[in-house]
Amino acid sequence: MKPTSSTLQRSLLALMGAVLVVFLALPLVALFVMGSVGDFQQGLQHPLVWPALRLSLLTTSITLGLTVLLGTPLAWTLSRSEGRWAHALETLLQLPIVIPPAVAGIAMLLAFGRRGLLQPILEPLGWSVAFTTAAVVMAELFVSAPFFIQAAVSAFRRVDPKLIIVARTFGASPLRVFWRVGVPLAAPGLVAGAALSWARALGEFGATLMFAGNLEGRTQTLPLAIYTALEADLRAAQALSIVLVVVALTLLLALKLLLRPGATSDRRSRVHADAEGRA
Amino acid sequence: MIQHSMPLALLGLCCALSALGCQQDASTSAAPASSPAAQAEAPVEDELVVFAAASLRDAFTAVGEDFERAHPGSTITFNFAGTQELRTQVEQGAPADVFASADQRHMEALVTAGRVATPVRFARNELVLVVAREAADRIRAFADLPTCARIVIGAPEVPIGRYTLQVLDRAGPHLGAAFRERVLAHVVSRELNVRQVLTKVRLGEAEAGVVYRTDAISAATTDERNAPSMAVVSIPADINVTAEYPIAVVVGAAHPGLAQQWVQAVLSAEGQAALARYGFLPADSPP
Numbered sequence: 289m290k291p292t293s294s295t296l297q298r299s300l301l302a303l304m305g306a307v308l309v310v311f312l313a314l315p316l317v318a319l320f321v322m323g324s325v326g327d328f329q330q331g332l333q334h335p336l337v338w339p340a341l342r343l344s345l346l347t348t349s350i351t352l353g354l355t356v357l358l359g360t361p362l363a364w365t366l367s368r369s370e371g372r373w374a375h376a377l378e379t380l381l382q383l384p385i386v387i388p389p390a391v392a393g394i395a396m397l398l399a400f401g402r403r404g405l406l407q408p409i410l411e412p413l414g415w416s417v418a419f420t421t422a423a424v425v426m427a428e429l430f431v432s433a434p435f436f437i438q439a440a441v442s443a444f445r446r447v448d449p450k451l452i453i454v455a456r457t458f459g460a461s462p463l464r465v466f467w468r469v470g471v472p473l474a475a476p477g478l479v480a481g482a483a484l485s486w487a488r489a490l491g492e493f494g495a496t497l498m499f500a501g502n503l504e505g506r507t508q509t510l511p512l513a514i515y516t517a518l519e520a521d522l523r524a525a526q527a528l529s530i531v532l533v534v535v536a537l538t539l540l541l542a543l544k545l546l547l548r549p550g551a552t553s554d555r556r557s558r559v560h561a562d563a564e565g566r567a
Numbered sequence: 568m569i570q571h572s573m574p575l576a577l578l579g580l581c582c583a584l585s586a587l588g589c590q591q592d593a594s595t596s597a598a599p600a601s602s603p604a605a606q607a608e609a610p611v612e613d614e615l616v617v618f619a620a621a622s623l624r625d626a627f628t629a630v631g632e633d634f635e636r637a638h639p640g641s642t643i644t645f646n647f648a649g650t651q652e653l654r655t656q657v658e659q660g661a662p663a664d665v666f667a668s669a670d671q672r673h674m675e676a677l678v679t680a681g682r683v684a685t686p687v688r689f690a691r692n693e694l695v696l697v698v699a700r701e702a703a704d705r706i707r708a709f710a711d712l713p714t715c716a717r718i719v720i721g722a723p724e725v726p727i728g729r730y731t732l733q734v735l736d737r738a739g740p741h742l743g744a745a746f747r748e749r750v751l752a753h754v755v756s757r758e759l760n761v762r763q764v765l766t767k768v769r770l771g772e773a774e775a776g777v778v779y780r781t782d783a784i785s786a787a788t789t790d791e792r793n794a795p796s797m798a799v800v801s802i803p804a805d806i807n808v809t810a811e812y813p814i815a816v817v818v819g820a821a822h823p824g825l826a827q828q829w830v831q832a833v834l835s836a837e838g839q840a841a842l843a844r845y846g847f848l849p850a851d852s853p854p
Contacts, residue, residue: 400703418772419717419755494624501756501767502722515759519651519724 321531323526331527332355340513341531346371347421347509348489351428355436355485360478363440364466367447378441384434393430393498402501423500424507428489436478443477444470476547479552483543487536587683613641615825616662618653618670620760622692622781627667627833627846633841634832641825649760650726657682664820665829667812669787670726673816673841674813685814687849689833690842692779693809694730696800697765697786702774703798709806710742713749719773722757729766730808732776737806769796777802780808781846809848 331337366378384392399405402419410416418421447470455465471478493511500507502516509533518525593599619627624647631643646653646663654673657666660679664682668674669692677683698706706715719724721728744751758764764776765786783799814833816826832838839849 394836397770397772497759497763498766501719501772502758503754503756507756516722516724516757519722519759 294473319526319529323523327523328527328530331524332525332531334517334521334527336504336508336513336517336524337528337531340508340528341535342491343421343505344400344506344510345535347424347428348486349502350425351432351489352430352482352486354425356478356482360435360471360476361466362457363437364444364470366437366443367444371378379432381437381545383441384431385438389431389492389494393427393495396427396430396495396499418499419501419503419507419529421500421506424509427495427499431492432485432489434485435488436481439484440474440478440480443474443481446477447473478544479543483539486539488535490532548556579750582848590598613638613822613825615641615643615664615822615829616646617633617643617665617667617829618646618648618657618661618663618817619665619667620650620653620667622646622779622814623667625785626781626842626847628837629780629841629844630832634829635838637832638825638828640757643829654666661819663817664822664826665814666817667814667833669810669812671811671813674815678815683815683817685828686813688811689830689838690812690847690850691809692781693807693814694727694777694802694846695780695783696775696802697768697778697783698775698800699768699771699773699799700795700797701771706798707776709738709800709802713746713753715753715774717773717775718750718756719776720754720755721761721764721765721777722759724757726810727761727777727779728757728790730810733808734777734802734806735741738809741803741806771796780848784846808818810851812847 294359366374366381387395397404397418400410400423401407402411402418416424451469451473452465455469460468468555491511492509494514496507496509497512497515502508504513508516510528514525514528514532517528534539606632617627617631624645627645627647632646633645635641637652645659646656648656650669650673653663654668657663657677666674666677668686672734674683674686675821678686682793696700696709696712702715705711707832712718720731723729723732735750747763758767761778761782764773765778766780767773768776769786783797786797787795787799814830816823816830820826843849
């Protein structure tokens with residue numbers, strides 16, 4: 289009786305999961321199978337495809353660089369800070385994750401626009417950001433950096449505090465502790481966070497359209513090109529969507545490869561050896 | 568995102584509501600005494616689903632209030648969205664009774680596909696130049712447009728963008744052969760709908776943009792409560808183009824009789840007056 293019942297329960301759980309699997313996979317499958325290879329090739333010839341792909345790769349790379357460069361020290365500091373203000377700041381930094389992208393676009397216009405908050409500073413400098421590639425990067429940074437920060441803070445929090453105390457006791461400077469202990473031990477979490485944030489930047493649409501506009505080669509990223517193509521030709525939009533999915537899939541696979549258990553434990557043991565060597 | 572999910576949400580709502588409507592129809596027709604004429608006068612709530620281009624929102628809402636008063640027992644559910652989106656939804660069998668398009672081509676495509684009955688033109692919408700308040704002193708006529716540093720127009724894939732390019736083409740003989748290129752050289756963004764063009768100008772991000780007369784009027788109405796954000800400059804009639812608005816009853820509509828009455832209401836003197844109030848031109852005036 290007992291084995292039957294547990295098999296039944298396991299099947300029930302699996303079945304409930306399967307519903308979600310089908311729901312999540314079906315649209316992606318449809319994207320690839322609803323349409324011929326000829327349609328796809330024709331879609332790839334669409335004049336919007338390549339400038340948009342190039343711009344998307346360029347802007348998301350810059351965004352990712354800025355996110356990691358500025359976000360890693362921020363996350364380290366937050367993970368080592370206690371108290372009300374640190375928690376308040378952490379919550380504030382998560383806010384862009386939950387606000388709709390169009391709201392993000394309006395907020396950015398109100399902050400950096402020609403009639404915005406920074407207008408008294410920006411106008412004398414003759415510096416206007418809307419409709420430039422820089423505006424695309426800013427929109428992407430705004431919506432994607434919080435994903436990295438959140439992942440990085442929790443990755444740093446999982447670092448054994450004893451290792452940090454030991455390193456500090458033996459005279460390592462704060463910068464050295466951050467770079468030689470914190471970053472290597474949190475690396476898998478940092479990479480996962482960076483990938484998530486990059487993917488979010490790649491898919492960014494609403495804030496870019498509001499804040500940066502839509503001009504081929506300058507501000508028209510892949511998602512904007514997909515929406516533009518959709519106005520005229522569903523097949524071109526579908527081909528562009530497939531390009532976007534393939535690029536994202538490639539990144540996910542690369543990430544899995546980078547983070548496979550072997551690679552991680554190697555790094556971890558190197559750090560321990562390093563710490564022990566110093567001790 | 569918002570533009571896209573709103574119509575979808577409405578579509579879902581329409582599906583649910585029309586399903587309810589069908590059930591009601593079935594129950595009344597099962598009753599022995601009901602004839603089509605009796606049904607129209609019966610106190611049964613008839614729900615007319617009108618799919619209409621976003622620019623018709625204010626005018627159609629006004630026509631709808633009169634219509635509901637004149638047809639007790641009937642309610643109107645509007646689905647206002649971009650013409651392209653509405654066309655796709657009607658193609659996919661959305662439960663619409665009437666389709667009012669801001670563009671002849673999308674309507675013709677639906678006629679060819681057998682999804683709508685013969686359409687009637689009911690209004691036209693002309694293009695105007697809107698100028699941010701910072702540039703309003705400098706840009707007083709359409710001919711001044713090339714002196715703008717930042718111009719925003721519609722993407723060529725959407726009707727407003729296509730019409731804008733037609734105006735620029737037609738401006739050549741009047742304003743110089745290079746007029747089109749001089750304007751396009753200062754285009755900083757090709758927006759996906761007319762509201763985005765308007766927003767960029769009203770925020771001062773762009774100095775000028777080309778929109779429909781009806782959008783400029785609705786923005787000016789909002790401005791009355793605040794400081795004016797922009798100025799409106801007319802485009803000379805000999806180079807301007809107008810968007811033609813056709814309306815048609817959808818094939819297989821749940822309420823074909825009521826749908827036909829809606830088309831008549833839009834074409835009536837009162838309907839045309841409401842459209843004129845919001846900036847539309849009559850359909851039959853010379854181009």
